[in-house]
Structure formats: structure tokens, C-alpha cells
Amino acid sequence: MSLVDFDDVHLSFAGVNAIAGVSFTVAPGELFAIIGPNGAGKTSIFNVLSGAYRPQRGRVTFGGLDITGRPPHRIAAAGLARTFQNVELFGNLTLLDNLMLGRHTHLRYGTLAAVAWLGRARREEVAARASVEEIVDFLDLAPYRRIPVGLLPYGVQKRIELGRALAMQPKLLLLDEPVAGMNLEETADMARYILDIREELGLAIILVEHDMGLVMDLADRVMVLNFGVPITTGPPAHVQGHPEVVRAYLGEAAAV
Amino acid sequence: MNRPLMHHRYSSDMALLNTRAKKVAMLALLAVAALLALLLTDDYLQLLATGAATAIGIIGLNLATGYAGQVSLGHAFFLAIGAYTAAAISGDPHGRTIGLGITSILVWLPAAGLVAAAVGALVAPLAVRLRGLYLAIVTLGLVFVGGYVFGEWRELTGGSGIGRPAAVPELFGVRLDRSTALFTRDQQLYWLMLTLLVLFALAARNVARSRVGRAFNAIRDRDIAAGIMGINLARYKTIAFALSSFYAGCAGGLLFCITGYLTPDNFNLALSVVAIAMVLVGGAGTISGAVLGAFFFTLLSPLTKALPSLVPAVTDDATRTPNIFQLETVAYGALIVVFLVFEPRGLYGLWVRLRSYWKAWPFSY
Numbered sequence: 364m365s366l367v368d369f370d371d372v373h374l375s376f377a378g379v380n381a382i383a384g385v386s387f388t389v390a391p392g393e394l395f396a397i398i399g400p401n402g403a404g405k406t407s408i409f410n411v412l413s414g415a416y417r418p419q420r421g422r423v424t425f426g427g428l429d430i431t432g433r434p435p436h437r438i439a440a441a442g443l444a445r446t447f448q449n450v451e452l453f454g455n456l457t458l459l460d461n462l463m464l465g466r467h468t469h470l471r472y473g474t475l476a477a478v479a480w481l482g483r484a485r486r487e488e489v490a491a492r493a494s495v496e497e498i499v500d501f502l503d504l505a506p507y508r509r510i511p512v513g514l515l516p517y518g519v520q521k522r523i524e525l526g527r528a529l530a531m532q533p534k535l536l537l538l539d540e541p542v543a544g545m546n547l548e549e550t551a552d553m554a555r556y557i558l559d560i561r562e563e564l565g566l567a568i569i570l571v572e573h574d575m576g577l578v579m580d581l582a583d584r585v586m587v588l589n590f591g592v593p594i595t596t597g598p599p600a601h602v603q604g605h606p607e608v609v610r611a612y613l614g615e616a617a618a619v
Numbered sequence: 620m621n622r623p624l625m626h627h628r629y630s631s632d633m634a635l636l637n638t639r640a641k642k643v644a645m646l647a648l649l650a651v652a653a654l655l656a657l658l659l660t661d662d663y664l665q666l667l668a669t670g671a672a673t674a675i676g677i678i679g680l681n682l683a684t685g686y687a688g689q690v691s692l693g694h695a696f697f698l699a700i701g702a703y704t705a706a707a708i709s710g711d712p713h714g715r716t717i718g719l720g721i722t723s724i725l726v727w728l729p730a731a732g733l734v735a736a737a738v739g740a741l742v743a744p745l746a747v748r749l750r751g752l753y754l755a756i757v758t759l760g761l762v763f764v765g766g767y768v769f770g771e772w773r774e775l776t777g778g779s780g781i782g783r784p785a786a787v788p789e790l791f792g793v794r795l796d797r798s799t800a801l802f803t804r805d806q807q808l809y810w811l812m813l814t815l816l817v818l819f820a821l822a823a824r825n826v827a828r829s830r831v832g833r834a835f836n837a838i839r840d841r842d843i844a845a846g847i848m849g850i851n852l853a854r855y856k857t858i859a860f861a862l863s864s865f866y867a868g869c870a871g872g873l874l875f876c877i878t879g880y881l882t883p884d885n886f887n888l889a890l891s892v893v894a895i896a897m898v899l900v901g902g903a904g905t906i907s908g909a910v911l912g913a914f915f916f917t918l919l920s921p922l923t924k925a926l927p928s929l930v931p932a933v934t935d936d937a938t939r940t941p942n943i944f945q946l947e948t949v950a951y952g953a954l955i956v957v958f959l960v961f962e963p964r965g966l967y968g969l970w971v972r973l974r975s976y977w978k979a980w981p982f983s984y
Contacts, residue, residue, distance in 0.1 A: 413847050439849035451844040453837055455904075463830075464837055468849035470830040474858055477829035478822045484829060485630065492629040531849065 364427070366391045366535060366567050367412070372421030374407055374591075381407040382418070383591040389535070389567055394557075396570045396578045398602075399588035400611060405571040406448060407591075409537050412569075413445050414438040426534060440468045444528035445537035448571075450520045454513025458523055461512055462498055465530025466491040498526045502556060518549040525556065535567045536560070542574050550574065557581060579603065587611065635824060652813055661805040665877060666917060668805065671812035672873040674913035675819045677897045678906055679866020682823060684895070685903035686832060687859035688839025689746050693758035694867055694894040696765040699886035700738055701731035701868025702875050703775055705786035714784070717775050722789040724811075728869055731786075735868025736861040743857035750842075762888050769883035782882030785875030796876060808877055815873065816910070819866065824906045826862065835859055836904075889948075896951055900958045902967025911966040916951070923947045 365388035374382040382404045389395045397405045410416040411423060414435035423431045430438050444465075453461055470491055476484040499505055502522050507515055512523055521541060528536055541557070542550040554577055560566055572578050578585060579599040586596040589611040595602060602608055626632040636642045656664060676698055683689045708727040710718025721727065745757050770779040777783035788795040788811060795807040826832050834855045837845035846852055875881040893916065901912020923943045926933045934942050962968045 415843060415847065434851075435843075435846035436849050436851045439847055445847060447844070451841055453840045453844070455840055456833075456836055460833055460836070464833050464845075464848050464850075467830055467834060472830070474826070474831050474862070477826050477831045480825035480829065484825075488633065488829070489629045492633060496629070527848070 365389060366393075366426060367569070368422075368424040369408070369412070370422045370424070372408075372411060372418045372423065374404075374411060374416055374418045380591045382411070384421075385588070385591070385593055386421075387586055387593070387596060389569060391534075391567055392561070392565050394561060394568045394570060394581055394583050396572065396582035396585045397588060398572065398575070398578055398585060399594075402590075403588040404591040405588055406539060408588075409445060409539055409569075409571065412438075412537060413443060436468075439531065442532075442534035443537070444531040444533035444535070446521075446524045446528050446539055446541060448539045448543065450517070450524055452512045452520055452524055452527070455511055457509045458499075458504060458507045458512055458515075459492075459495065459509065461523060461527050462495040462530045463491055465527040466495065468531065494532075495530055498529050501529075501559070502526045518545055521545065521549075521553070522556070525553075529560070529564075533566065535569065538568060538570045538572070540572055541570070542572065542577060550577065554581065633828075635821075635828075649817065653810070656802075656806045656809050661803055663921075664803075664805040664809040666921060667914075668809040668812040668877050669874065670914040670917035671809070671816040672870055672877065673897070673917055674816050674910045675873065676867050676870030677894060677901065677909040677913040678820060678823045679863045679870065680894050681898050681901075681903065681906070681909040682826065682835070682866065683859045683863035685898055685905070685909070686827060686839065687835035687856065688750075689856060689859055690751065690755040690895075691758045691860075691863065692755050692888070692891045692895065693742070693761035693765075694863075695886040695888065695890035696758075696761040697735045697739060697864040697867035698871035698874070698890065699765050699769055699883070700735045700864075701871030702785065702881055702886075703769065703871075704734040704868065705731040705872030706783060706875070706881065707775060709787040709789075710784065716773075716777050716783040722787040722794075724786075724788050724790050724795075727786055728815075728872055731872035732865040732869040735871070736865035739860040739862075739864025739867075740857055742864075743860040744853075746856045746860055747853045759888070759891070762886070762891055765886060766883065769886065776883050779883050782880055782884075785879050785881045786872050788873075788876045796879065812873060812877075815869075819869070820906050820910060823866070827906060831855070831858060839904075893951060896955050900954055900965050902965030905967045907970075908965050908967035911970075915966060919950060920947065923950065 367389040369385060369387050371384055371386050372382055373384055385408060397408060399405055407416065411418050414430065414433055417432040422429060425438070425441060425443060428441055430441065453464065470487050472484040472487050499508065502525065504523060504526060507519065512520060525541065542553050545553065557568065561568065570578065570582065582599055584597060585599055585602045587594040587602055587608045594607045594611060595605050624638060631637060636645055655667065676694065680691065680694050683691050705727040707717045708719050708730055709722045710716060710720070712718050712720040742761065746754055749757060769776045788808065793799065795811055796804055798804045834845065834850045837848060837850055838852060838855055842852055897912035897916050898909060900915060902908025923946055924935065926943055926946065927935050932941065933946065936942055937944055958965055964971065
């Protein structure tokens with residue numbers, strides 16, 4: 364059974380079609396990449412999946428649960444985490460607080476318990492801290508624990524955002540351009556983290572990325588999108604040679 | 620080897636006072652604060668008691684505005700609800716205004732907070748739909764609604780310009796607003812307010828470092844990302860308003876114990892604005908900042924009152940210009956401008972600067 368079933372989804376803004384009938388499925392543990400030129404609707408798919416946008420038509424199922432049009436916090440609690448194209452960290456908060464925010468849905472104590480900070484609240488917080496420390500280790504973030512993340516370099520912020528998503532212990536991870544604006548070395552590091560995540564945690568990942576080298580190296584299957592319509596879906600080798608894909612990216616020879 | 624900054628457990632690293640310096644400083648501060656009651660004269664103690672009660676309300680406003688980013692100009696309204704709930708519960712049953720005659724502070728203080736919190740939770744749906752400036756204007760409306768209701772509801776409030784006696788602070792059968800054989804009225808009230816301030820501040824600090832406080836911060840900084848992290852925005856905005864109003868309600872009940880009297884005119888827009896000023900000047904988003912801000916503004920008034928004796932041109936006669944009341948208002952406004960321009964983190968920010976300077980001394984670069 365597939366983990367994600369994205370079924371004939373339509374999303375438009377005032378008549379402009381952002382997604383016009385996209386369907387795909389993602390299996391548990393699969394790395395599914397979505398590529399396409401700017402404005403193809405890749406991030407819109409993420410926004411529909413995570414609940415930020417409500418599609419006009421179609422159905423989205425996640426882990427057997429119909430999540431179409433559900434509020435984002437419900438979808439997050441169901442086990443979906445994402446990163447953003449432009450880093451959306453809480454810049455005033457420290458690295459630890461950002462990662463602890465990732466644990467939010469796993470902490471169960473209420474406001475009254477928080478006031479007293481005894482028993483359950485303290486136990487859960489300490490446990491959350493311990494699991495956050497594993498992520499700090501995993502992503503080599505130890506030097507930055509108590510620094511407000513807004514002050515840290517861009518590459519580190521991208522890594523922290525990945526860490527915050529991992530702290531949610533999701534079933535599915537959406538990565539929106541994880542290596543955008545990174546140099547070669549940082550890209551290689553990020554690729555290694557993504558491989559490690561797959562290997563150690565077995566997470567399903569949907570990856571949106573413009574770095575074709577990265578996509579072709581990592582993805583199990585690739586979907587190519589143009590103007591909100593899927594062109595083709597298949598293994599990297601299949602996609603690379605597809606004539607429609609070449610046309611979408613490079614255009615065609617002008618008729619003389 | 621003795622390494623005081625070395626933590627072996629997350630729980631000790633996460634403690635509020637996680638270094639020896641913090642523990643010693645906090646103990647010393649509390650000891651000095653408690654002993655002040657024996658050293659200062661009654662009018663200064665009254666002022667400090669007012670500062671402590673005010674601080675409770677400002678901590679509340681800071682939870683909603685500084686932590687959760689929900690700008691509220693309606694704080695005066697919630698203070699009024701608390702003040703009248705407390706006054707009505709502890710009031711004289713045979714008096715001119717509503718009174719149930721239950722004078723125990725253990726009853727009317729939580730009641731004042733809970734009634735205000737309930738009203739805050741009712742108002743919260745507005746905050747769910749609005750933010751920023753729009754929310755500020757809507758909460759401003761509360762002050763005017765409250766002004767009208769409390770002005771007209773004479774059985775409860777005594778009416779504008781007349782007023783009614785405030786809540787009676789009685790603890791375990793002792794009337795704290797009457798001098799006893801051992802201590803004066805103002806000593807007792809000061810200790811009461813100080814103790815409550817410590818309790819309320821500690822509770823707020825705990826909320827701030829919990830999942831609730833982090834959710835508040837997340838909503839303030841990026842509400843869309845907060846939702847995607849699994850934070851229920853409507854729920855946490857409601858909690859922020861209810862909690863903030865609870866603090867306001869308790870502060871309202873306590874504040875007027877000190878003067879013993881209140882009229883609906885106490886709860887005007889200026890009170891809401893001064894409350895916001897205290898948050899900003901003290902330091903938005905910090906508990907100690909809220910306390911600093913409240914004391915700073917409260918302690919300004921004896922300074923302005925001393926002005927006529929120092930500067931002959933200034934009078935304390937409200938009908939002539941320049942008088943101290945005008946100057947006080949000008950000083951409030953000027954302080955807000957100066958702090959926002961030069962130190963947006965407020966008094967707390969000044970303290971942070973001072974601390975990091977001495978941490979690095981003598982290598983201050």
C-alpha cells in the first residue's frame with residue numbers, strides 16, 4: 364500500500380492553474396523527486412500536502428487517512444514534516460528551541476502542568492531534550508546549541524530546518540530545495556545527510572530540487588511537472604531521455 | 620576538579636537557575652526585597668507594593684503580546700474585570716454596592732483571575748481571525764465597551780466619579796490592610812504583593828519554557844510555519860489570551876487593595892497604553908523585563924512628584940501649566956520613543972549588554 368496517494372488534484376488561484384490534475388503515489392521508504400521549471404507547481408504540491416492550501420478538486424490520502432483540506436497542525440500530527448524553500452526557522456529562538464518546537468506534537472502535557480513544571484511536564488521535556496540531542500549529533504550542530512538561529516549562516520540554517528523536521532519523527536519528509544544556494548561541499552554534505560536519513564530512519568521523502576545531479580543520484584522515481592501538469596513519471600534514467608522533458612527545460616528549435 | 624558549569628544531566632542544564640551565580644543572585648535579591656519592608660518608610664513600601672501588583676499584570680500582558688505576539692490594547696478592560704470581581708466577592712453585603720462578604724484572598728484572587736480568563740477566552744476568537752494592527756484596534760474597542768458598562772452598572776461599580784471600596788485582603792483571618800501589633804499595613808501588603816509576584820513570575824517563567832511558551836513564540840515569529848510544526852494556532856492564541864487575562868484579573872484585584880478604593884475611571888485607554896509601554900520599556904518577551912518595566916514606571920511617579928521642590932516653574936496643581944501630571948505623561952511618551960529607537964530590547968536588553976560586557980572583561984572586543 365502506498366503511503367501517499369495524490370489523486371487528480373486541481374488547485375487554482377483566481378483562474379490561474381497552479382496544479383491542473385496531478386496524480387502520483389509514494390511508497391513507504393521511497394525517495395520521490397518532483398522537478399520542473401520555475402512556476403511548474405512543485406511547491407504548490409507541497410503546500411497542498413502540508414495543508415497550507417486547500418485544493419479545489421481531488422483527494423490526498425496520507426497513511427490511509429484522507430487529509431484533503433485538513434488544517435496543517437492535524438496533518439503534522441499525522442506524521443508529515445517539511446522544510447521550506449526559503450528557510451522558515453524561528454530566527455529569534457535558539458537552535459535547541461527550534462528543534463524542541465519540532466517535538467511539539469510528541470509532548471502531551473497541558474498548560475496547567477506547564478505552570479507547575481513538575482512531574483509529567485519535566486519528564487517529557489527532559490525526554491524531548493534527549494531526543495533533540497540525538498539530532499544535534501546526527502547533523503553536527505553541536506557548536507550552535509544556544510545561538511539564535513537567525514544569526515547563523517545560511518547553510519547551517521538549512522541543516523537546522525532539516526533537523527527541526529526530523530525532530531517531528533515523521534513518516535514522510537518533504538524537502539523543498541534543500542541545497543538551493545549551497546556550494547558544492549555543502550551540497551555533498553546535504554546529500555550525505557539525506558542518504559543517512561533514508562538508511563537509518565527509513566523515511567519516505569519527497570524531494571523538490573533544481574540540482575539535477577542530486578536528484579538523479581538520489582531519487583528512486585522522478586516526476587516532471589510543467590505548468591501544473593505532469594509530463595512523465597519514472598526512474599531517473601527514463602526521465603532524463605524523455606523528449607517532452609527536454610522540451611520543457613530547453614524549449615524547441617524555432618521554426619524557420 | 621570542580622567545574623560549576625559542567626552539567627551531567629539534561630534536567631540540571633534545563634533548570635531555571637542552572638548556575639551557582641544565578642542561584643546566589645536570586646536568593647540575595649529575594650532576601651533584600653523581603654528585608655526592605657523593615658528599612659523603608661510606609662509610603663515607599665506602598666509604592667513598591669503597587670509596583671509588584673502592577674508587575675503581575677504586566678507579566679500577563681507580556682505573555683500575550685511579548686511572547687505570543689498578540690498586541691492587546693484591552694488590558695485595562697481585563698484589569699477592571701478582575702478588580703470588580705474581587706471587589707464584589709469581598710465587598711460588604713450590606714453596602715451600597717454588590718458584595719458577597721467573602722473576604723479571604725484565597726477565594727477572591729483565583730476568582731478574579733478565572734472570570735477575567737473566561738472573558739479573555741471569549742475574546743480570543745477575534746485574535747484567531749485578526750493579527751497585528753487590526754487586533755490592536757479591536758482590543759482597543761474592549762476598553763470603550765468596558766468603560767461604558769462599568770460606568771453605567773452602578774450596583775457593581777458605584778458609578779463613574781463615585782466608585783466603590785476595593786477588595787479586602789484577608790489571609791487566614793488576618794486583615795492585611797489593617798496594621799497589626801507587629802507590622803504596619805503597608806509592610807503586610809508589601810510582603811503579600813512580593814510573595815504573589817514571585818509565585819506568578821515563576822509560573823509564567825515555567826509556561827515560557829514549556830511547549831506552550833515555545834508555541835507562543837512560534838506563532839509570534841512565523842504563524843504559517845508554526846501550523847506546519849503541528850501547533851494549533853486557534854488553541855494557542857486562546858490559551859495566550861486566557862492566561863494573559865488571568866494575570867490581568869489577579870493584578871486588578873490586588874492593585875486596588877492598596878489604595879482601598881476604585882472607580883470606573885481608573886480603567887481608561889491611558890492605562891492600556893501605559894501597560895504596553897511597561898512591556899516595551901522593560902523588554903518584550905522576557906519575564907524579568909516585565910517586572911523591570913512595571914517597577915520602573917511605578918517608581919517614576921515619586922520622581923515627578925519631587926519635581927516642584929527642585930524646579931520652581933513646575934507645580935503640582937493640575938489646573939496650571941506645566942504641572943507634574945503633564946510632565947509624567949510626557950516622560951512616559953519620551954521613554955517609549957527613546958527605548959524603541961536605542962534599545963528595542965528594553966531594560967532587559969541593557970542588562971544583557973552589561974552582563975556580556977563584564978563576562979568578557981577585560982577583553983571586551
